[in-house]
Amino acid sequence: MVKLLQVDFEYHGPFGEEMSNAMVELAQSIxxxxxxxxxxxxxxxxxxxxxxIYLFEDEASAMAYLDMHTARLKSMGITEVRGQVFDINGPLSHINCAPIAE
Incomplete structure (x- = not known):
């Protein structure tokens, strides 16, 4: 069953287009x-x-990514990473056009 991973952390930039340009390789690696x-x-x-906000095939993949990403962020000096894995209510999400498979 697919799992949603929500992650946030204190971040001081870059933002917007500058962030988009700076993070291309990271985005591709994900x-x-x-x-x-x-x-x-x-x-x-x-x-x-x-x-x-991430979607993973299963909880094990989501948790493995969260562990790896938390370590990566901490190596960059980010001390507090908040991450939570959620189940998805498919029927209600489909009513609201969620980009998930049936």
């Missing part, structure tokens, strides 16, 4: 992660937050 299906990148310059 596509290679086991069980990865898609990611929506999130950012809030106002609140100094970065993060993402």
């Amino acid at each position: 596509n290679q992660e086991p069980g990865f299906l898609w990611k929506i990148w999130t950012e809030s310059q106002k609140d100094n937050l970065g993060g993402g």
